[in-house]
Amino acid sequence: GESVGLHLPTLSVQEGDNSIINCAYSNSASDYFIWYKQESGKGPQFIIDIRSNMDKRQGQRVTVLLNKTVKHLSLQIAATQPGDSAVYFCAEIVTGTASKLTFGTGTRLQVTL
Amino acid sequence: DAGITQSPRYKITETGRQVTLMCHQTWSHSYMFWYRQDLGHGLRLIYYSAAADITDKGEVPDGYVVSRSKTENFPLTLESATRSQTSVYFCASSPTAGVYQETQYFGPGTRLLVL
Numbered sequence: 745g746e747s748v749g750l751h752l753p754t755l756s757v758q759e760g761d762n763s764i765i766n767c768a769y770s771n772s773a774s775d776y777f778i779w780y781k782q783e784s785g786k787g788p789q790f791i792i793d794i795r796s797n798m799d800k801r802q803g804q805r806v807t808v809l810l811n812k813t814v815k816h817l818s819l820q821i822a823a824t825q826p827g828d829s830a831v832y833f834c835a836e837i838v839t840g841t842a843s844k845l846t847f848g849t850g851t852r853l854q855v856t857l
Numbered sequence: 858d859a860g861i862t863q864s865p866r867y868k869i870t871e872t873g874r875q876v877t878l879m880c881h882q883t884w885s886h887s888y889m890f891w892y893r894q895d896l897g898h899g900l901r902l903i904y905y906s907a908a909a910d911i912t913d914k915g916e917v918p919d920g921y922v923v924s925r926s927k928t929e930n931f932p933l934t935l936e937s938a939t940r941s942q943t944s945v946y947f948c949a950s951s952p953t954a955g956v957y958q959e960t961q962y963f964g965p966g967t968r969l970l971v972l
Contacts, residue, residue, distance in 0.1 A: 790899075842951060
């Protein structure tokens with residue numbers, strides 16, 4: 745079946761630097777993408793989303809970029825903080841198929857002091 | 858705003874016992890989901906519900922039963938627990954319509970150990 749994957753399983757970043765977490769997706773029909781953050785012992789937390797009619801969306805310290813040509817999206821975290829340490833994973837879905845949210849396996853972000 | 862809650866947060870049981878995990882949401886979201894999360898497998902959908910009294914199987918439904926008599930509750934029952942069902946279980950919900958209708962919001966999880 746279709747799947748969403750991540751390039752890097754672990755990313756180590758120094759506090760204050762910017763982080764970039766990547767995700768590749770394979771379903772060309774997917775038109776909605778979500779980034780989740782999961783801290784140890786907690787449930788996944790919605791961070792930011794983007795629809796396929798956009799190529800960039802910004803939130804508070806986070807930016808998601810979508811490149812439909814190569815089926816790639818990335819999450820950029822500015823001025824990474826210790827509290828950003830978590831597993832981040834992307835998810836994709838085709839609008840209207842509420843049960844078909846497909847999750848990637850995740851990238852662990854480690855913030856060093 | 859309580860959001861979505863799960864109980865119990867931790868559960869230890871024995872093989873063959875029946876276990877029910879509870880999920881409650883206060884947003885009146887139409888859709889609710891149950892996932893299990895295991896190392897190496899990520900999140901896998903067990904069952905989902907589009908509305909009260911409407912449920913359907915996900916990717917890994919065997920050994921599980923769900924019901925949804927009320928919109929806000931979506932219990933998951935392991936009829937006869939097996940060791941392979943040791944996992945972290947997450948409940949999620951998503952709204953019917955609107956900009957975020959496909960966005961799923963997750964509960965804190967239930968950590969289940971089957972001995």
